[in-house]
Amino acid sequence: MADAPGTGGGDPPGAADVEFEIRPETDQSFENALAKARAGDRLTVADGVELITTGTDREGIDPRRKELVLEAADRRRAEVVGEEVTFVANLNNNVTTACNTGCLFCNFKDAAQRFETSGEPRSSNDHGGFTKTPEQSREIVDDALDLGIYEVCSVSGLHPAFALDDEHLEALEAAEDPTEVNYKPPERYDTDPGTYVEQMEAMSVGDVHLHSMTPEEAYHARRGTDWSYEEVYGRLKAAGLDSVPGTAAEILVDEVREVICPGKIGTDEWVEAMEAAAAVGLPMTATIMYGHVENAAHRVEHLKVVRDLQDRTGNITEFVPLSFVHENTPLYDRGLVEGGATRAEDELMIAVSRLFLDNVDHVQSSWVKYGDELGLKMLSCGADDFMGTILSEEITKRAGGDHGEYRGFEEYVEMIRAVGRVPVERSTDYEQRRRIDGDPPYGPTLGPRADGTPMLGERPPATAGDD
Ligand code: SF4
Numbered sequence: 001m002a003d004a005p006g007t008g009g010g011d012p013p014g015a016a017d018v019e020f021e022i023r024p025e026t027d028q029s030f031e032n033a034l035a036k037a038r039a040g041d042r043l044t045v046a047d048g049v050e051l052i053t054t055g056t057d058r059e060g061i062d063p064r065r066k067e068l069v070l071e072a073a074d075r076r077r078a079e080v081v082g083e084e085v086t087f088v089a090n091l092n093n094n095v096t097t098a099c100n101t102g103c104l105f106c107n108f109k110d111a112a113q114r115f116e117t118s119g120e121p122r123s124s125n126d127h128g129g130f131t132k133t134p135e136q137s138r139e140i141v142d143d144a145l146d147l148g149i150y151e152v153c154s155v156s157g158l159h160p161a162f163a164l165d166d167e168h169l170e171a172l173e174a175a176e177d178p179t180e181v182n183y184k185p186p187e188r189y190d191t192d193p194g195t196y197v198e199q200m201e202a203m204s205v206g207d208v209h210l211h212s213m214t215p216e217e218a219y220h221a222r223r224g225t226d227w228s229y230e231e232v233y234g235r236l237k238a239a240g241l242d243s244v245p246g247t248a249a250e251i252l253v254d255e256v257r258e259v260i261c262p263g264k265i266g267t268d269e270w271v272e273a274m275e276a277a278a279a280v281g282l283p284m285t286a287t288i289m290y291g292h293v294e295n296a297a298h299r300v301e302h303l304k305v306v307r308d309l310q311d312r313t314g315n316i317t318e319f320v321p322l323s324f325v326h327e328n329t330p331l332y333d334r335g336l337v338e339g340g341a342t343r344a345e346d347e348l349m350i351a352v353s354r355l356f357l358d359n360v361d362h363v364q365s366s367w368v369k370y371g372d373e374l375g376l377k378m379l380s381c382g383a384d385d386f387m388g389t390i391l392s393e394e395i396t397k398r399a400g401g402d403h404g405e406y407r408g409f410e411e412y413v414e415m416i417r418a419v420g421r422v423p424v425e426r427s428t429d430y431e432q433r434r435r436i437d438g439d440p441p442y443g444p445t446l447g448p449r450a451d452g453t454p455m456l457g458e459r460p461p462a463t464a465g466d467d
Helices: 030-039 045-053 063-081 134-147 166-173 196-203 215-220 229-238 254-260 267-279 296-313 343-356 372-380 394-398 409-418
Strands: 084-088 090-092 151-154 209-212 284-290 316-323 385-388 422-426 433-435
Touching: 030 045, 030 063, 045 296, 045 343, 063 343, 084 433, 090 134, 134 151, 134 196, 151 196, 196 209, 196 229, 215 229, 215 267, 229 267, 267 284, 267 296, 284 296, 284 343, 296 316, 296 343, 316 343, 343 372, 372 409, 385 409, 409 422
Parallel strands: 084 385, 084 422, 090 151, 151 209, 284 316
Antiparallel strands: 422 433
């Protein structure tokens, strides 16, 4: 895809109708910002804006300047982590798609009332979504452990019957107006998701690493109470939670959140929840979802929030830029965006993440969002992690993404070696790493039941937004 004119100022295509106070305007020059980046100096927001726009002094992205930014980021990557490219053997097990939050970028959820036994339409088959019981979750994780997974990642819709535990259920049931706290009793639904604690206990099979409970889910797990986030994450950790995905971040600038996810917690509360997770000793990741209505200044402000959080906690293991997949989303259907980020914007997002986040070691290239070719290219733009096997991937597929839902070790090794880098199997927190040398067959070895046997055969053909 060619560099689109008009994006250098930071406005994605189609975002012109949204007026923001924060604009990509600075007193800094591109040259100064680049010199600071090359020298390894800590960057200001103005520096970041100059780099991510390839200079606010001109319209559009300058291809020559872009290459200079990518080069600086690639060099920084080599200094920080060397030539290894990591990936993890993991499974996505999302518990439910029922959600009423109404984020405009999301097509993962299904209106929760459609899951009710007496809902309209009456049959759960009509909505195409799902809710899993704790028993079903356990079975799925148990099966995947036999295939050699190290990690189960679980991120779900905010089902109105979902509560932290029995005590939380009691508190929600005692509420004067349960709908005020987004609660309906489990009996109202076709399938009872159980409590968050029950789901954690169910998925925590053997020594599998359980990566779950975003700040937004933690908010849901304390709604209607005055419990602190530390209390919530403490109970979840006791139930088996091992680390926290810093998703639901989208853009951590409230004027953007008000447009794309007005029903979600604000930036301050997201940060508060993450600090609490860190305080109880949980490692975490951080993400950005970009390429919708936000501008370049919002992207860099977001990076600043993440860098500050990391300065205070040190618990962020990796940063994951997620390019907005626009098809099948309300933002696109309502004409608020005409598309996602351009390829040049994607490359610059990865590069500036690497340069700006001087306190986060790992930057991930998400092949589910970028596809194989661009995903691999990102490994020379500052990224050093190439995601995981994700045996099932509902989220991206439901938003129209078409880049598949499973990647085996053989394919990983082949792709990473093809770009001259070193394939390394890792644990979620990067503490355990195994360099993959030699000849095939290649399979995972770090998971509790992994013995080096390849996980599955050929990757099934990718399907595009078919549900
Ligand atoms: S992004 Fe999450 S909270 Fe928002 S509508 Fe989708 S499932 Fe619900």
